[in-house]
Amino acid sequence: MGSLRKFHCIMLIQRTVYHFTTVGGYYCNWRLFMLRYHRNRPVQVSAELLLGSIEAAAEVAIDLKPVLQSVGLSVGQLQTGNGKLPLHVVVEFLNELAELAGDDIFALRIAKHQPGNRFAAVSKLIKFAPTLNVAINDAIQFSLLNSEYSDWALHCEDDCALLTRYTRFAYHGALVQMQTLALAVVYKAMLEVCRPAPRLVQVQFTHARPNKVESLERFFSAPILFNQPRNTLVFNASDLALPLPGADEQIYAVMRGHLEQLAQAYQHPTSVDQAVRHLIKRTLGSGQCHLNSISALLSLHPRTLQRQLSARATSFAQLLNDARIELACDYLLNSSIGLSELSDILGYANVSALVRAFSQQTGVPPRRWQQIHKHHEKNAAV
Known part of the structure; x- marks a missing residue:
């Protein structure tokens, strides 16, 4: 029963942090309360994050074996997405894969190949929500069921809606691939659930400008800004009222x-x-x-x-x-x-x-x- 107790303790700690940083239903900036990431006490993230890696590697004809051996992963984990992995293992895998492919936004290829049901019960729920606004807020409310590392916040400024990704832990390392993957997957989910899809006004990344910006602009169909204070999808606030075709x-x-x-x-x-x-x-x-x-x-x-x-x-x-x-x-x-x-x-x-x-x-x-x-x-x- 040791593993169960460990599972219980991890979830209790994460949930305590979650409640501590969410006050009265209003989002508080995680950076004010952020815990430091420790490799010897790693945050576990879903192995589903790496689904699509095999297909993306096949697109550019690269061999995954050296990268898998370097970070200690198996082909089976990429195929099934079973279980959880230490955050730093996922980050290092994405970074090494991008370096091997010579593509500094390689994670975008992975996002394109990820299945639409990756968010399990939450992805089912938002499909039946009445509007895009309700769907996004539901996804945020139940985000801890899918990720113990990251969280999202939605707020409006003037005529724009800003969907911003935050992290619950301060990770010191290159996160370009992780951030690219996260925003691309969430935007892809918005496209799948909403018809007509909301048009992005711009996309903001905290990291520096990569070489292949054109691929990002084509995927998001919007201007991309870098070295920004947050990782954010920006779209018209009026789109929040868009009805969802699957609403029930x-x-x-x-x-x-x-x-x-x-x-x-x-x-x-x-x-x-x-x-x-x-x-x-x-x-x-x-x-x-x-x-x-x-x-x-x-x-x-x-x-x-x-x-x-x-x-x-x-x-x-x-x-x-x-x-x-x-x-x-x-x-x-x-x-x-x-x-x-x-x-x-x-x-x-x-x-x-x-x-x-x-x-x-x-x-x-x-x-x-x-x-x-x-x-x-x-x-x-x-």
Whole structure:
């Protein structure tokens, strides 16, 4: 249980820092409270940050092996994005890869290849938000579920909206690739969720001007400023009112309720099965909700995790199935969600897999269960 206690302590420290620097719901400048980064006590970041690296390297025909050996990573970690990595390992990998490619904004190539579901439950939530403003603020509110290193703030100045990236730890090292990747991925998410997409007025980076500015300007379709006091995406404030094409009030309300529960329970896993249940709900539908990935997040070997769960009379498969059915029932009872959308949210391969699993657990297919329980609920209200 040592790994679980370590997991608990790390989350408690991070959450304490989060509450300390967020006052009354208003964002405070992290730089006033920033903790210093220590390599011997590293901040862990998601290995999903490096998804797309293999494809980006293939574009320019470079061999990843020397860089992987230099920083102590494996091809498997780049392929799956499982688990977490020390921040300095990720930064050094990105920097060495950029140097090998002779491309000082190589991280932009990586961002282009990253999957749209990288932010797990949060990416699902913002899809159903009513407006871009609500989507961005939700992503900020639940950011700690995805990143313990960085955070974002949204505010308006005159007619412009500024979406700014801050960090919770002071890292002393070259962060050009990390900053480029972060802003590119967030802008890419905005393009995917909002139609028509907001047009950027400008993009601001704290680092010096790189050589290949034209590639950045083409990607962001906006002027790029360097040596700025912050890393920021700037767009018209009026775009915050843009309605999102996937908006659904009922699904949004159910999903937001789930995320609020996850955020409240973030630092309180009292047992290994509770920690696994929490991580399952955080990663459902992201491609990271499987035994190997969850084990890596808990710093446990998959067999060790299975043994610990067995000692508590359960298994990973059982916890995954229970979480899926619990959430499915909530969506079916409180929204008019389609089965295709529901299967995607819960991480099933297709609707048939959802119907089969749901029927085995409840004895009836999802739509029949929905009819029965909504009928009972209606009669109870009479």
